Amino acid sequence: MTETQAAPVPIDGNGAHCAVEHQLGVLLRRSRALSAELGRVVHPELEPGAYGLLVRIGEVAPARSSDLATYFCVGKATISRQLKVLExxxxxxxxxxxxxGRAHLLNLTDEGRVKLGRARTARQERYHAMLAAWPEEDVRSLAQMLARFNALTDTPGDT
Structure with a gap:
């Protein structure tokens, strides 16, 4: 059996929920690996976690480091270290x-914008290739279900 087919052991007879937990775990592990790969497309020295931070800055710029720390649920020191690397x-x-006057606003540089754009295009092309055999309606349905699931984890600091 492959990782996606492995039968998870249901807890309290809740097989469907257990299957969702298992498949999300597979998805997250593979997503982290893809983010690491795409981070290297942006810059060979970019850490996987910093790639997600760069994406977020691109989405909400100008961004404050304190808002980024809240969004990622990490301490200001952690965000500060990653921002120094990106800078x-x-x-x-x-x-x-x-x-x-005590705070700074963060933006992508022109170079950051170009390199992040290349990485995002590569990610979109990868997903397009993976889902090419699916009917368009199934792809739309997956996007809607993922959006619905992601909404469950929204926090007041999310935009």
């Missing part, structure tokens, strides 16, 4: 926050 690689820039 050192020339992928993000900082500018003073005009509303709070």
């Amino acid at each position: 050192g690689l020339g992928l993000i820039g900082r500018e003073p926050d005009p509303l709070d």
Whole structure:
């Protein structure tokens, strides 16, 4: 049996929920591996976790580091270390926050925007190739179900 076919052991007779937990675990492991691969497309020295941070900055820029820490549920020190790496690689820039002189706003640099765009295109092409044999309606249904599931984990800090 492959990892996606392995029969999970139901807890409390809840086989369907157990199967969802198992398949999400497979999806998350594979997604982390893909993020690591795509992070190397952006820059060979980019850590897998920093790739997700770069994507988020691209989505919400200008971003404050404290908001990013809240979004990822990590401490400010962790975010600060990852931001220094992204800045050192020339992928993000900082500018003073005009509303709070103590804070900085983070944006993608032109280089960061181009490199992230390439990586996102590669990811989209990969998913398109994987799902090419599926009917369009099934792909739409998967997207809707994933959005519905992701909404369960939304926090007040999400946009």
